[in-house]
Amino acid sequence: MIKVKINGQEQSWDGDPSLSLLWYLRDELGLTGSKYGCGQALCGACTVMIDKEAARACITAVSDVAGREVTTIEGLHPTGDHPVQKAWRQVNVPQCGFCQAGQIMQAAALLNQNPKPSHDQIRDAMAGNICRCGCYQRIENAVHLASTGV
Amino acid sequence: MSIIANPEIAKPASRRGFEQHLKVENVSRRAILQTLGLAGGFVLAAPLLSRPAFAAYETGAGKMPHGTVVDPKIFVSIAPDGIVSILAHRSEMGTGVRTSLPLIVAEEMEADWSRVRVVQAPGDEVKFGNQDTDGSRSTRHYLLPMRQIGAMARAMLEAAAAKKLGVPASEVKAVNHEVVHSASGKRLGFGELAADAASQPVPAVDTIKLKSPRDFRYLGKGQVSIVDLHDITVGTAHYGADIRLPGMKYAVIARPPVTGGKVKSFDPAETLKVSGVEKVLEVKGWPWPSKFQPLGGVAVIARNTGAAIKGRDALKVEWDDGPNAAYDSVAYRAELEAAARQPGLVVRQEGDVEAALKSADKVITGEYYLPHFAHASMEPPVAVADVRGDKAEIWAPVQSPGGTREDVAKTLQIPIENVTVNVTLLGGGFGRKSKCDFALEAALLSKELGAPVKVQWTRDDDIQHDFLHTVSVERIEAGLDKSGKVVAWRHRSVAPTILSTFAAGADHAAPFELGMGLVDMPFEIANIQCENPAAKAMTRIGWFRSVSNIPRAFAVQSMMGEIAAATGRDQKDMLLELIGIPRIVKLASVKDLWNYGEPYESYPIDTGRLRRVVEFVAEKGNWGRKVDKGRGLGIAAHRSFVSYIATIVEVEVDDKGKLTVHQVDSAIDCGVFVNPERIQSQLEGAAIMGLSLAKYGEVSFKNGRVQQRNFDDHPVVRIDEAPLITNVHIVPADPDTPPSGVGEPGVPPFAPALANAIFAATGKRLRTLPIGKQLAI
Numbered sequence: 001m002i003k004v005k006i007n008g009q010e011q012s013w014d015g016d017p018s019l020s021l022l023w024y025l026r027d028e029l030g031l032t033g034s035k036y037g038c039g040q041a042l043c044g045a046c047t048v049m050i051d052k053e054a055a056r057a058c059i060t061a062v063s064d065v066a067g068r069e070v071t072t073i074e075g076l077h078p079t080g081d082h083p084v085q086k087a088w089r090q091v092n093v094p095q096c097g098f099c100q101a102g103q104i105m106q107a108a109a110l111l112n113q114n115p116k117p118s119h120d121q122i123r124d125a126m127a128g129n130i131c132r133c134g135c136y137q138r139i140e141n142a143v144h145l146a147s148t149g150v
Numbered sequence: 151m152s153i154i155a156n157p158e159i160a161k162p163a164s165r166r167g168f169e170q171h172l173k174v175e176n177v178s179r180r181a182i183l184q185t186l187g188l189a190g191g192f193v194l195a196a197p198l199l200s201r202p203a204f205a206a207y208e209t210g211a212g213k214m215p216h217g218t219v220v221d222p223k224i225f226v227s228i229a230p231d232g233i234v235s236i237l238a239h240r241s242e243m244g245t246g247v248r249t250s251l252p253l254i255v256a257e258e259m260e261a262d263w264s265r266v267r268v269v270q271a272p273g274d275e276v277k278f279g280n281q282d283t284d285g286s287r288s289t290r291h292y293l294l295p296m297r298q299i300g301a302m303a304r305a306m307l308e309a310a311a312a313k314k315l316g317v318p319a320s321e322v323k324a325v326n327h328e329v330v331h332s333a334s335g336k337r338l339g340f341g342e343l344a345a346d347a348a349s350q351p352v353p354a355v356d357t358i359k360l361k362s363p364r365d366f367r368y369l370g371k372g373q374v375s376i377v378d379l380h381d382i383t384v385g386t387a388h389y390g391a392d393i394r395l396p397g398m399k400y401a402v403i404a405r406p407p408v409t410g411g412k413v414k415s416f417d418p419a420e421t422l423k424v425s426g427v428e429k430v431l432e433v434k435g436w437p438w439p440s441k442f443q444p445l446g447g448v449a450v451i452a453r454n455t456g457a458a459i460k461g462r463d464a465l466k467v468e469w470d471d472g473p474n475a476a477y478d479s480v481a482y483r484a485e486l487e488a489a490a491r492q493p494g495l496v497v498r499q500e501g502d503v504e505a506a507l508k509s510a511d512k513v514i515t516g517e518y519y520l521p522h523f524a525h526a527s528m529e530p531p532v533a534v535a536d537v538r539g540d541k542a543e544i545w546a547p548v549q550s551p552g553g554t555r556e557d558v559a560k561t562l563q564i565p566i567e568n569v570t571v572n573v574t575l576l577g578g579g580f581g582r583k584s585k586c587d588f589a590l591e592a593a594l595l596s597k598e599l600g601a602p603v604k605v606q607w608t609r610d611d612d613i614q615h616d617f618l619h620t621v622s623v624e625r626i627e628a629g630l631d632k633s634g635k636v637v638a639w640r641h642r643s644v645a646p647t648i649l650s651t652f653a654a655g656a657d658h659a660a661p662f663e664l665g666m667g668l669v670d671m672p673f674e675i676a677n678i679q680c681e682n683p684a685a686k687a688m689t690r691i692g693w694f695r696s697v698s699n700i701p702r703a704f705a706v707q708s709m710m711g712e713i714a715a716a717t718g719r720d721q722k723d724m725l726l727e728l729i730g731i732p733r734i735v736k737l738a739s740v741k742d743l744w745n746y747g748e749p750y751e752s753y754p755i756d757t758g759r760l761r762r763v764v765e766f767v768a769e770k771g772n773w774g775r776k777v778d779k780g781r782g783l784g785i786a787a788h789r790s791f792v793s794y795i796a797t798i799v800e801v802e803v804d805d806k807g808k809l810t811v812h813q814v815d816s817a818i819d820c821g822v823f824v825n826p827e828r829i830q831s832q833l834e835g836a837a838i839m840g841l842s843l844a845k846y847g848e849v850s851f852k853n854g855r856v857q858q859r860n861f862d863d864h865p866v867v868r869i870d871e872a873p874l875i876t877n878v879h880i881v882p883a884d885p886d887t888p889p890s891g892v893g894e895p896g897v898p899p900f901a902p903a904l905a906n907a908i909f910a911a912t913g914k915r916l917r918t919l920p921i922g923k924q925l926a927i
Binding site: 022026028032088092096104123137140 | 242243244245246375376378379380382383384385386387388389391392394400425426453454455456457459460526527528529530575576577578579580606608609610827831832834835836837838839842860861862866867868869870872873875876
């Protein structure tokens with residue numbers, strides 16, 4: 001039995017310990033905000049925070065997060081008003097929106113570590129998150145806005 | 151009490167607890183559900199086809215399957231609390247259409263957008279009209295019908311108010327969610343008028359009065375965000391992958407590695423040992439060419455997707471590779487090149503190109519190669535099906551809900567009325583999701599298992615089994631006279647056709663492919679010949695955002711740059727000279743000018759408009775500015791989806807061949823428009839997609855098998871390679887200019903503008919995409 005805290009709630013899993021955190025979240029817990037895009041940590045659509053650091057849920061086994069704290073997009077802010085979320089709306093970032101949960105989690109993790117990133121630092125930190133619609137200019141602007149106060 | 155009755159809104163949302171999981175809807179829908187009693191009576195027996203009796207322009211909408219339905223009783227519903235629900239019958243894949251079409255209705259009916267809820271329509275083209283969300287058609291085909299629907303609803307509300315107040319209808323006016331009688335100062339809200347408005351007759355289309363564009367509050371302003379914005383940012387927006395039903399099984403499928411192949415035998419023993427795996431079964435495939443039918447293979451059914459994937463990894467399958475086992479991209483390119491050097495089927499002919507090339511002072515030849523592209527939408531194909539007896543319900547991110555419904559009915563051999571196709575948000579589409587093979591797979595598996603099933607494609611599946619963008623060689627010979635004027639133009643375009651996915655042996659382009667940048671090429675040249683040599687398809691070819699315009703624009707606009715370079719002229723001046731004087735292009739020799747399905751009278755090839763976007767982007771983007779050493783500017787312009795776009799790219803190539811795009815300026819003339827903010831986002835995205843295709847886009851084959859699998863060997867552009875600045879310039883539209891496409895036209899001019907910029911920076915002419923390592927020194 002693996003115990004893990006997800007968005008502040010204790011969860012326990014007695015299935016395959018090597019099941020990836022992404023499918024555990026999505027299929028077993030119904031937390032579908034984190035998305036599947038590649039399964040190999042290449043696109044960032046599944047990005048969550050593990051103990052405040054960005055991580056790719058798709059290559060993280062449930063056993064890897066035993067006793068740790070996982071935050072998904074659903075748990076980022078109680079009313080969805082994290083500065084990154086507010087900035088995202090203000091800048092009208094999304095097109096299809098599918099990658100945006102991962103983008104937002106990555107950006108929130110960046111601002112945890114570096115509250116005032118430069119444009120180069122933003123582009124560097126966000127380079128693991130693919131947006132096929134091509135919202136990059138707005139992502140960069142939104143992260144910048146979130147860092148300077150929404 | 152509900153008013154303008156809407157059977158779709160009135161219908162119970164769905165079966166078996168679906169509502170608990172998926173919020174496609176909102177509070178108002180529930181309110182309407184409670185008042186169903188009145189709803190049914192107002193349904194019209196038959197849809198009204200839009201016959202634009204008074205319309206300022208005609209479109210090809212009526213020629214689409216099931217045409218257009220202009221009926222406020224189908225599209226609009228008003229609850230007693232005043233909440234207006236408007237149906238979105240097209241699919242949202244990132245263009246903003248789920249917002250912009252309802253916004254048009256709201257504008258005309260004077261609804262307050264903050265009190266409007268958007269309800270996604272299921273697939274039912276008899277009721278809603280054509281639902282194929284492709285071809286950059288939604289605004290172009292629906293601006294006028296949606297205005298008419300809104301105006302009809304407004305007239306019904308005004309009539310109801312006039313009756314209630316006992317005044318002539320001419321004395322009342324709908325303003326911001328209420329109807330006002332200014333003489334008495336009385337006001338009635340939409341909610342309190344709802345029931346009475348429902349009993350008013352629907353006015354005939356030729357009696358309604360549309361608002362003057364001067365009075366628009368929303369259209370053309372760009373101040374309305376997409377309706378799903380909040381949900382997207384908090385993770386509650388629901389895509390196909392997010393559907394969960396009680397008792398649902400999770401499936402992944404091992405498909406034949408070669409298109410047209412099939413299962414010879416399989417051994418499920420190791421798979422069945424994987425924790426969470428429940429079953430392994432064969433999925434029926436269709437003979438090649440398989441249209442939109444499943445490819446067949448072996449399905450692994452499990453309690454979650456992770457277990458299904460792990461089970462599939464352990465599966466042993468022997469394949470019969472079938473007729474395409476020899477497909478090899480290197481050899482195939484050589485075949486296309488050989489075909490392009492021989493005369494082919496003539497599809498446009500003006501003057502005598504052979505003689506003109508012979509007598510030309512100089513002939514410049516460019517042979518351009520563009521490989522297969524994969525759509526790689528962030529959400530790979532996925533679908534949920536629940537088939538019980540002779541009834542089927544599907545939840546899927548499909549661009550063609552109507553077509554999906556038809557195909558599910560045919561595949562399961564059940565009546566179409568028994569099939570419900572619920573449209574989720576699409577995590578990107580780009581044409582991939584106009585083919586519903588993944589929904590058919592889910593339907594077949596659900597039928598077999600007697601339980602709801604989700605079929606999830608992995609990224610590997612997506613890249614390995616796509617309906618790929620074609621692969622092409624475009625060969626252009628341009629003959630110049632002594633003064634440097636282009637007097638002859640021969641363009642041979644050779645590429646496997648999309649028709650090959652439907653008809654065995656189809657080896658020449660369809661009119662809709664020829665009409666994307668080949669026969670509709672607008673340059674003013676005395677002798678023009680376009681040819682289409684045969685090409686045999688060896689994989690599934692499908693529509694990819696912008697379709698054949700990508701290779702055609704790359705070739706034509708690169709050749710423009712080549713001629714400019716050879717004659718020492720500025721690219722923009724060269725481009726304008728080739729476009730020639732402002733005129734309506736006449737294409738007498740083209741047998742079937744597709745023109746994107748639009749009547750030529752409404753949507754002619756207007757070189758004045760093409761010139762104007764070139765001049766507009768040159769002015770706004772400061773064409774001709776001095777750039778630093780190692781940098782270059784390139785320009786290209788292209789008409790597609792009956793819109794006009796010109797793009798300028800500023801690029802830097804460093805001494806190691808590293809490419810940096812410093813600035814992109816794109817100008818679009820798409821006629822009268824609805825939401826400029828979404829036009830901007832589409833063109834920003836088109837620059838990224840264009841750059842992805844140019845730098846990396848390639849799917850190649852060896853021994854019939856796709857050589858790429860995921861974003862490591864099939865890279866796409868990331869934020870750290872994105873243009874540093876992308877500016878979008880929208881040509882101010884005359885309100886009488888019919889609306890035209892936005893989703894696709896931004897892509898084609900990007901790659902040639904980039905190639906022309908790279909030439910300006912380095913002197914190196916790129917004729918093969920992707921760029922890959924061609925700039926490495």
